Amino acid sequence: MIEVDNLTVTYGAFTAVDDVTFTAAAGRVTGFLGPNGAGKSTTMRVMTGLTRASTGHALIDGRRFADLPNPGREVGVLLDASAQHAGRTGREILTIAQRTMRLPSNRVDEMLDLVSLTGAESERRVRNYSLGMRQRLGIATALLGRPQSLILDEPANGLDPAGIRWMRDLLRGFADQGGTVLLSSHLLHEIEAIADDIVVIGNGRIVAQGTKRELLESAGTLVRSTDPVVLTAALRDAGHTAQAAGGTASTDALRTDASTDVVGRVALAAGVALTELRAAEGAGLEEMFLELTAETQREGAAA
Numbered sequence: 306m307i308e309v310d311n312l313t314v315t316y317g318a319f320t321a322v323d324d325v326t327f328t329a330a331a332g333r334v335t336g337f338l339g340p341n342g343a344g345k346s347t348t349m350r351v352m353t354g355l356t357r358a359s360t361g362h363a364l365i366d367g368r369r370f371a372d373l374p375n376p377g378r379e380v381g382v383l384l385d386a387s388a389q390h391a392g393r394t395g396r397e398i399l400t401i402a403q404r405t406m407r408l409p410s411n412r413v414d415e416m417l418d419l420v421s422l423t424g425a426e427s428e429r430r431v432r433n434y435s436l437g438m439r440q441r442l443g444i445a446t447a448l449l450g451r452p453q454s455l456i457l458d459e460p461a462n463g464l465d466p467a468g469i470r471w472m473r474d475l476l477r478g479f480a481d482q483g484g485t486v487l488l489s490s491h492l493l494h495e496i497e498a499i500a501d502d503i504v505v506i507g508n509g510r511i512v513a514q515g516t517k518r519e520l521l522e523s524a525g526t527l528v529r530s531t532d533p534v535v536l537t538a539a540l541r542d543a544g545h546t547a548q549a550a551g552g553t554a555s556t557d558a559l560r561t562d563a564s565t566d567v568v569g570r571v572a573l574a575a576g577v578a579l580t581e582l583r584a585a586e587g588a589g590l591e592e593m594f595l596e597l598t599a600e601t602q603r604e605g606a607a608a
């Protein structure tokens with residue numbers, strides 16, 4: 306289990322992480338989702354002892370990373386796949402990690418097999434690896450010490466579709482065996498496809514968290530009509546929320562907390578023809594994410 310309690314990180318006058326609290330539970334995949342610059346990497350750097358918390362703390366199975374006697378055996382970390390020593394081969398990098406963690410030497414070949422790096426590829430210098438190969442090597446390094454927890458920053462970055470599927474299955478299997486997986490992404494569909502629990506961060510603050518199901522249910526109903534202005538007013542008069550879906554005014558789609566049958570009745574009474582009516586779940590997490598982070602997005606801020 307990974308616990309983050311009231312974590313704040315400031316750089317001078319700038320607050321990169323602002324009183325963040327969440328838990329990534331054992332046996333579950335927790336997706337840490339947010340736009341660029343939201344504070345995901347900074348939070349993960351605190352978890353792994355690379356950045357100091359200004360206040361609050363992050364614990365891995367009840368202990369700070371710095372207090373773990375052999376950290377690689379407790380928590381597998383992949384923060385930046387390109388940060389590996391470019392002049393070493395993949396095999397050398399794994400072998401050094403294997404020795405540092407005092408693991409049996411056959412773990413290196415086991416991990417190379419697991420991440421599908423061939424013998425020839427493992428002898429190639431990392432500077433000649435593709436980004437996807439670096440990610441695979443990074444995941445191999447993270448898993449080497451049979452840790453109970455994984456902390457992965459944008460692990461799908463650079464993987465092709467088959468690689469993304471492979472990683473998803475790997476992390477699912479890890480969680481199903483009781484492991485804790487925390488992975489960050491700004492790729493909403495990736496998180497939606499893999500996560501059990503989701504923590505959404507924007508401008509250093511948690512803007513939503515819960516199980517994927519809860520967050521999708523809270524997405525409400527999506528409705529398109531011939532007259533969104535009249536329908537918005539009618540829904541609000543009936544005591545419901547109604548706003549442009551996706552946080553923009555340039556669409557005829559509305560999101561409301563009213564159920565689909567209520568929307569149908571309100572629209573009929575208001576004389577508005579509906580062109581689409583469905584649970585917003587089908588629209589996926591993306592709209593909710595855009596809406597939740599509209600104020601914190603760079604594009605949103607510039608608009």
Ligand SMILES: Nc1ncnc2c1ncn2[C@@H]1O[C@H](COP(=O)(O)OP(=O)(O)OP(=O)(O)O)[C@@H](O)[C@H]1O
Pocket residue numbers: 316319321339340341342343344345346347348491
């Ligand atoms: N050492 C530092 N000094 C000053 N500001 C920093 C430092 N490290 C990070 N920041 C700032 O903190 C904010 C959060 O950055 P962070 O890397 O945690 O975001 P992120 O959510 O991981 O974004 P991305 O998806 O782009 O990787 C950014 O505005 C960043 O510029």
